[in-house]
Amino acid sequence: MPPWVASAPRLTSLTKGRAIEPLPAVLRCSHATPRSLNLRVRSASTHVSPTAINLRPNIPPRNKELYNALSALSGAAETYVNISRLQLALSGLAAQDAVTRVAVLGLNSQVSAQRLARLLLADPLGNEEGWEKELEKAGDGNERAVLLKFGDENDAHRPTPLYKVLSAPSRVLRVHNLEVLVSTLNVNTANMLTTVSTESSEESVLIPKLQATSARGTPVPYPVHKTLVLGEGLDSALAFGRFSSDSAADMRNMVKVAVDLPAPQEEADTDAQAEGAVINVEVGTQALASFRESVANSQIFERGWFRSGVPTISQWLTAGMQPTEPIKPALKNLVTSIVDDVETKLLKEDTARLALFASIPTDREATAAITNALDIWAEKSHTELRDELDEAFSARNWHKLSWWKLFWRVDDVTMLSQEIIERRWLISAEKSSIFLAGRMAQAGFPEDLPKIVLQDVPVTTTETAPTLDNQPTNLSTEVRRPQPWSDNIATAREELVAANVPPLQALAQRLILQTMSTTSLSSALSALLYVSSSCSVFEASAVAALGLTFSLRRMQKLWEGARESWQGTVREEGRRTLKSTEDLVRLIIRSKEQGKAQVDEGAVERRQAREAVKAVREALANMHKQEEQQK
Incomplete structure (x- = not known):
């Protein structure tokens, strides 16, 4: 058997971890309390609403210093920090092995993003599952977001107007403890320069906005650790380049752009850590179908699979998900991104104040x-x-x-x-x-x-x-x-x-x-x-x-x-x-x-925010020293 077949994902049985999942913000009301809501025990998850009530968790000792520093950052830099991303990081530090969230966002269509998510999570050795059929359905353009979790297809999920939950017995989800959100970027690729004005492009990509089915009310943020953006054609790639011109210089660990283009005749050498990749969803889908039809089509599957560019995306998807000590690289990247974003906003505010003083x-x-x-x-x-x-x-x-x-x-x-x-x-x-x-x-x-x-x-x-x-x-x-x-x-x-x-x-x-x-x-x-x-x-x-x-x-x-x-x-x-x-x-x-x-009345607040950022960086450095000592 070829080595790539031996390393293919296999459906294995396992005992699922049990954890209490906090309710999304859209299901809570002003009169509800955690005790009055019926919380059900289900698959381990870190889905914490940005406005959820923070109960004092049982924080692992190795994460306490960083957890306390991040908690202090929420108060000292409230104006400059994104609370939803901060709470995602805090929930990850409070758990022994927290779920990592990954978003697959389509620029033009959610259907294309769903098909790509299916290729990334499907088991080539198994038959087509029900969740795969759901993702392959062609929609009318008004689809709800889809949240893919590890589990059996018969698992019951609490209904939410924000997204549809699908349980997938995927080896990728189980081994790496992943949740995959499939949605759209919610911006117009033809007018990206003027669509988003109140937030940076980095926040728009890493904090997808989910709209309720009623299409009324304010979209709810759903922060993630990593985001894969899928575009169709060169026009979408150029539009996203203009849209992300204000983003950080290096986001390759957290954001990757995949462009659906005609597949090359031969497999091209690509870097899994590059910021962009060329794929072809149709070629990957045909390769997967051919292998499932017969194992004798393994060579056809191999050629089509690597021509489609999906393996490069798969490597990027699972990078940084290894359960290392003291925290996963994906969680560490999230914390670093949060403090970098705060420092960037502080620098912009200082620049504006200096210009005003001048x-x-x-x-x-x-x-x-x-x-x-x-x-x-x-x-x-x-x-x-x-x-x-x-x-x-x-x-x-x-x-x-x-x-x-x-x-x-x-x-x-x-x-x-x-x-x-x-x-x-x-x-x-x-x-x-x-x-x-x-x-x-x-x-x-x-x-x-x-x-x-x-x-x-x-x-x-x-x-x-x-x-x-x-x-x-x-x-x-x-x-x-x-x-x-x-x-x-x-x-x-x-x-x-x-x-x-x-x-x-x-x-x-x-x-x-x-x-x-x-x-x-x-x-x-x-x-x-x-x-x-x-x-x-x-x-x-x-x-x-x-x-x-x-x-x-x-x-x-x-x-x-x-x-x-x-x-x-x-x-x-x-x-x-x-x-x-x-x-x-x-x-x-x-x-x-x-x-x-009165132009500089916020100087005290900015100084306190810098001190909080410094404390977070020192906590990260201490964790790194502990990791080196353990090695």
Whole structure:
């Protein structure tokens, strides 16, 4: 018998280890506790949910130092460590011989990944099993992930919406204590550059995301020790290369890429530890079928099997799975990868902080320049407000609204008063504020304050304010919707026109009506006195003259007082608008300075994380020394 046949996997009987398997996170709820759930004893497994309750395990003495160091890392570097991978490592250290998880992820199709997993685990000397038939089924593209465990096909498994569990009496699973997860990478190979943005490509590959059958809710992470990525064609290989461009320089011990391409005519020499491999699933499937059909086809099987490239993948799959002391190489690679990932994230954070600190002097210069420009703008704006309104209120158009001209100019009150506000009220200040806002935007200052509490903005308000006829009215205290500060003047102008011009027009019309009514009434009384008594024309006319004088005097006093009050209101609103705009801009400047002053508040946390990483590395080194001493 050829040596490759003698070394082929054989179905042997064994006594399966017994262990309690923690429940997946998706089956636990907020009201469930470990005691209230019915845990069944089944095949040894390290399937620990990322959020599972940590009961104090019976840790082997040789693993205690490393276990404690990793536990401390979860608290000191909580922001930078992946909790699901960390808990997988902790569960491996807490067991005598923990299960090793391997993922076979398809880039384009889960069906291809299932067929490859079948070739890796099938026994060529045995007949086709039921689990193999399940993996060979062609799906509709919406298949659930499949978890392959060692066991009999009749074993019962707790149902889970995340994946389908298949028991396979595979020698590879038994000897190396493996679990194989078959799923997809859950990214679009045509747009891999923009699909994953919140996590690195290394995390996406080593922590597959499993989606429940309902396709609702957040995908559940399922961390693994090693991952085999299967692509179909050169396009998928190039897409995965772009996708994994941000990964660690050396991931060959944990990630391997296999590309399904046409098989060569002769077997090619390949390195099992290389990061990539060329395979052909169809050729491997045909070779396996031919050998099972007849042992006489052993040479055909051998040639097709090695041409398919599957033996190279098999060697990589079982590498690092040997139960060595103190821990398996696969588990050691996982721990090393975790601390390397934490250090990489800390380095990126330090780099970002240093870049931010380096930009502070430039920001201070920009802030000083903006503050100086704001002072100049405020001074010129107040000067403009004073000079323009003085000129407007001394101009001919405003004198057209004198009290004695009001009889034929009453319909022009709205036009003339609105013209003063729209053409004389902070026109240059508004244009300059737009220019200043552009300089601030170029310097990195925001236009508005969406992240600042509105109560922090200084606002000058009063409970009541007199109207033109000295009647108090309540002012609105509603907080305005946040807007770019450069729009403050335009908004204030619109509100000033809407709030002050109509009352002035109404007062003018009311005074004209009152004056005409008083004059008419006094004239009627004068005529009645002349007709009904012995009063002379001169005496009767005195009553009419008295009524006319009184009405005109009252009209002059109220109207001129209203005009002076209106002038004061326009001036005061201009000063308040300029002051509130200036205060808002200074608040924007202060908010950015305060943000710069607090840029390094995470320095303590990063230092503690580095100390925790150092403790883990020292524990790994101590384990290595113990291993050398035992040898």
